Amino acid sequence: MTSTETLYSHYLEHPQVSTDTRNITKDCIFFALKGDNFNANEFAEQALDNGAAFAVVDEEQYAKNERCLLVDDVLTALQNLARHHRKQLNIPVIGLTGSNGKTTSKELINAVLAERYKTFATSGNLNNHIGVPLSILSIGSDVQIAVIEMGANHQKEIELLCTIAQPTHGIITNVGMAHLDGFGGFEGVKKGKAELYAYLKENHGYTFINRNNPYLLEMSNTAGLNKLIYYGTEHGNTIKGNLKSSDPFIEVEWTNHEVATTVKTNLTGSYNFENILAAICIGDFFDMEPDQINAGLAGYQPKNNRSQLTKTERNTVICDFYNANPSSMEAALNNLSALSSPQKVAILGDMFELGPESAKQHELIAQQATQSGLNEVILIGKHFYGFKDVLDATFFETPGEAANYLQQNVMNNNLILLKGSRGMKLENLLQYL
Missing domain, CATH: 3.40.1190.10 (Mur-like, catalytic domain)
Structure with missing residues (x-):
């Protein structure tokens, strides 16, 4: 088995690390990680062919030559290598x-x-x-x-x-x-x-x-x-x-x-x-x-769709759709309410990973949005959709349905908050705003 010290000696000569065969740089060290649906050991040889200096693997059948470094567990080896480097x-x-x-x-x-x-x-x-x-x-x-x-x-x-x-x-x-x-x-x-x-x-x-x-x-x-x-x-x-x-x-x-x-x-x-x-x-x-x-x-110029103010041809959009949770949703809605604009719209997507709290938290955010004095509130996703019969807002089960609505109901001269969890992919709606 290859020790952390040996790995580090290779790293000092080749101080670039990759875990993705699609992003192999010349003379990097490729770490063949495993996931629920993939085993990168299978791509170790491809990484070497693409220019990697070494491939770190944890299955002996893929350690085919001296450039394949065998370890007990690739993820643990990566973490231990980082620990060792940090100490230097x-x-x-x-x-x-x-x-x-x-x-x-x-x-x-x-x-x-x-x-x-x-x-x-x-x-x-x-x-x-x-x-x-x-x-x-x-x-x-x-x-x-x-x-x-x-x-x-x-x-x-x-x-x-x-x-x-x-x-x-x-x-x-x-x-x-x-x-x-x-x-x-x-x-x-x-x-x-x-x-x-x-x-x-x-x-x-x-x-x-x-x-x-x-x-x-x-x-x-x-x-x-x-x-x-x-x-x-x-x-x-x-x-x-x-x-x-x-x-x-x-x-x-x-x-x-x-x-x-x-x-x-x-x-x-x-x-x-x-x-x-x-x-x-x-x-x-x-x-x-x-x-x-x-x-x-x-x-500093904000990017990555976090609190990013974007002017489109027709509207001003607060692009904040990288991620969302109840705390950040509440803050974003409070901010929208405080901004000066004659026409304000909130387009909100579902929040993920809330467990048993999900229904309650989506209801609270939906209530806040509909009670904020906005010109229009659009709520997207199966979690928000459960409140379509009790709250005064426009509801869609999917972003695709919302996209069709926005194409048919063109918005002009609005200040729009666009926010939801990453998995909602609300960036796809920006082209219609």
Whole structure:
């Protein structure tokens, strides 16, 4: 069997890793992972033919030559290799998790820190048991600070990811009604996210905390954290800020006890105020000047269909359809209500992974939407559809049915919120708006 040390010696010579034969780069190391419906051991030879230097496999029949490295379990080997690499990196690693705002916060923190440091941040949403190892293995020797996003849909997952990323600093953006099925309810969400706090406590790490969030304060007290850096809207925090405007873009005034300054961003959605404050707090902690912090925030352009304001030929659309849960839905609807526009429409898709809470949470969001004084509410998906006879909204069982409706009922001069879980694929509706 190939040891982690031997794998690492190969990695140092070939520091690119792939788990997908469709994305083989020359001289990379291919890890043949298994899933419920695939066994990448079968593609090891193809990966080598496509230019990989080595293929890591865990079935002896596929270890056909010296370039096939046999291990007990490919996923475990990948994670152990990442752990080994992380131990060689003598840099701050900021571990980040939360129910909402993870990716936006990660991007904002990276945008700020990059004004002074050579940074690395998780690409896209590579934030799970496979993505985090791949992220760690992408950190080069020239990186000064890394920001690693960690996602989870069940307990003990953040604990595992912490053993791989080994954060020296950490932040939980918030805790909300997300992945309730896997976590076993809201208390389970809090317990799962708090695994980051437990790791930081045990390893003497620093924790950035939004003092306005009672759940985070409770969780930090329970964990017994003592290296705390606070941000929020009140005096006594390391960073104090207030939301000056969010219509449509966010403007924030903030102070670090010495200098008061204002920054205008390209972000929409008042719920992003706390994500901006977090990035300010972390930049300040790492000795950045206010003008550097503001430059990073002002230069950040939202993407990935998260709080992204898009002007089409006929309407203005808040593209927020990367994902959804009850907490983020409520915040998005509140933001839509606060924005200035004569014509407002909410197009909402089903929220997934809510377990026994699903019907109740969909009803609450549907009620909020229909009571928000909007010109039209369109609800899409089988979960929302169950309330078609009791609520005043336009209902469709599938996005395809909604697309037909939007083609026949053209909207003009509307401010439209388009939001739903990733699996609803609401991006397909944008062309009709």
